[in-house]
């Protein structure tokens with residue numbers, strides 16, 4: 336990990352590390368600029384990050400020292416949701432958009448240990464995720480990784496690899512964890528979520544997590560969210576901490592499952608979770624919803 340002392344030696348060492356890392360980075364990958372999946376990897380304690388990512392992460396940590404706990408809470412939430420969908424809701428195919436770098440507890444591992452043979456397609460627009468994800472392909476022919484952009488939902492649904500693995504006449508678990516907050520308002524994230532769900536049959540599920548700004552109800556948390564939003568936009572060029580109403584709009588026309596849209600550790604917690612008692616987690620929320628199955632009327 337980089338030394339963040341403000342002296343020249345530390346800076347030189349950081350530059351040397353960055354130079355060495357550039358040589359090892361996959362072709363075409365710019366390691367001089369911070370990148371969403373790698374900053375997140377750093378927060379999770381991973382090793383697939385570079386000096387620019389760690390510098391950005393240090394800035395974020397000054398505003399939100401509990402960011403690593405939030406990132407972990409997000410992965411735990413993802414784990415509970417995937418286990419629920421595979422083991423209890425009978426979902427046998429998952430489309431995980433904005434899947435990120437492989438980490439501890441990947442979707443295909445959780446889903447397939449709950450229900451063998453479950454198919455999983457990972458989608459990300461980051462070439463580094465694709466490079467690391469290919470390692471998964473060697474071990475499991477029911478899992479694949481596709482490079483595509485959420486801002487073009489029709490291209491995702493029409494992608495030959497997606498079509499090869501997923502049957503769109505059967506329910507799909509659509510996972511969009513920590514990605515919609517990287518879409519700007521004018522990219523219409525709620526419209527994109529609706530278009531994605533429009534491609535899936537009744538009985539499909541939408542599960543997501545999202546940065547949250549609680550507004551005047553929690554003024555200190557709201558101030559922190561605005562500051563984090565500014566830093567993310569200045570460094571990564573994206574990041575929107577949305578209001579509860581804006582996030583609920585993603586679920587229009589769907590049946591929200593209990594307990595609704597909540598701070599991540601509050602969604603059906605189980606005993607293995609590591610949520611820290613002193614942290615409010617109000618800046619990161621999530622929910623799961625089901626596309627209604629058409630009711631048959633009385634005969």
Ligand SMILES: C[S@@+](CC[C@H](N)C(=O)[O-])C[C@H]1O[C@@H](n2cnc3c(N)ncnc32)[C@H](O)[C@@H]1O
Nearest residue numbers: 372375433434435459460461484485512513514
């Ligand atoms: C913070 S990571 C989340 C990883 C994982 N879903 C999780 O919650 O643990 C966000 C991921 O979304 C990807 N991403 C951001 N914008 C995207 C877009 N427009 N299309 C596809 N992937 C995108 C990033 O490359 C990154 O890997």
